[in-house]
Amino acid sequence: MKFISVAGIKGGVGKTTTAVSIAKILADLNHSVLLIDSDVGLSASYKWLHRNPDYPWGLQVRKWEEVRRQLEQNPKHLQEQGLDYVVMDTRGSEDIEELVTLARQSTLMVLPTKPDGLSVEGLKDTLTPLLQHKVRNFKVLITDSPAHNSDGKDAQDELVAAKLPVFASIIRRTEAVSKAATQGVPIKDARVYKTLKDDNGEYKVDSEGYLIQKSSGRAHNAVNAWLDYQRVVQELVQQLNQTAAHG
Ligand SMILES: Nc1ncnc2c1ncn2[C@@H]1O[C@H](COP(=O)(O)OP(=O)(O)OP(=O)(O)O)[C@@H](O)[C@H]1O
Numbered sequence: 001m002k003f004i005s006v007a008g009i010k011g012g013v014g015k016t017t018t019a020v021s022i023a024k025i026l027a028d029l030n031h032s033v034l035l036i037d038s039d040v041g042l043s044a045s046y047k048w049l050h051r052n053p054d055y056p057w058g059l060q061v062r063k064w065e066e067v068r069r070q071l072e073q074n075p076k077h078l079q080e081q082g083l084d085y086v087v088m089d090t091r092g093s094e095d096i097e098e099l100v101t102l103a104r105q106s107t108l109m110v111l112p113t114k115p116d117g118l119s120v121e122g123l124k125d126t127l128t129p130l131l132q133h134k135v136r137n138f139k140v141l142i143t144d145s146p147a148h149n150s151d152g153k154d155a156q157d158e159l160v161a162a163k164l165p166v167f168a169s170i171i172r173r174t175e176a177v178s179k180a181a182t183q184g185v186p187i188k189d190a191r192v193y194k195t196l197k198d199d200n201g202e203y204k205v206d207s208e209g210y211l212i213q214k215s216s217g218r219a220h221n222a223v224n225a226w227l228d229y230q231r232v233v234q235e236l237v238q239q240l241n242q243t244a245a246h247g
C-alpha cells in the first residue's frame, strides 16, 4: 500500500484538486484507491465526491476523523483493506510538527503550489522546516499555471536550480477545474457552458463562445488540466516503483 499525502502550509494552492484528480486517475488505472479527507471545509474532497452520488468514481472516500478512530482500535486497519493507494487531502496548516509527521508516514508527499508570488512564498515556508527535519520524500507540483505568461515554468526552473524535487508536468489553468468541484465530477467530465437566447431559440455555448453540439456540454478545455494530472500520475507511479525496487 502506497500512501500519497497532498499537503502544504498555504491554503488555496490546489491540494484538493490534486488529491481528487490523482485518486481518480489511479482508480481509472484499475488500482484500488482510498481518498482520505482530513479537511472539513466545504471545498474539501469528501464534499466534492458527494455532490454527485451518481457519478461512477470507482474509489472510496472517507473522512480522516473516522479512519483515525478505526486505526486507534486496529493499527492495521488500512493494511487489511487490500488497498493499492491511499491518497490524503489535507488542510493548509501552520502546524510544522504535524506536517513533518505526515511526511514521515507518507510514501510521497505532494506539495502543490500556484506560481504566483504569495503561493511560492508559502511553499518556502513549507519546504524550510521539511528540509530542516531532513525530510526528502516530497515533490513539488506547480498548479493553476496561466497560459499567458511563463510564471509556471519560471517557478519550476527556480526549484530545479535549487535542486528541489519538482514534477515535470505543470498543471495548466483550466476553467473546468472549479466547475468540476461544484458539479461533483472529475475535471475531465466537467461542463462549462452558458445558455444564450435569441429569437430562434436557446443555444449552449462554451466558455469561449463556441456553439456546443447537442447533448455534449463537456468543456473542450477540461482536457488540459486532466492531461497534466495524468502525466503527474505517470511520474508518480514510476518514481514509487523505482523507490520500491531500490528498497
Ligand atoms: N488548474 C487549475 N485551473 C483553474 N483553477 C484551479 C486550478 N487548480 C486549482 N484551481 C482553483 O483554485 C482554488 C483552490 O483550489 P483547491 O481547493 O484545490 O486548493 P486547496 O489547496 O485544497 O485549498 P484549501 O486550502 O482551501 O483546501 C479553487 O477555486 C480551484 O478551482
Ligand SMILES: [Mg+2]
Residues within 6 Å of the ligand: 015, 016, 017, 039, 043, 044, 045, 089, 090, 091
Ligand atoms: Mg482543499
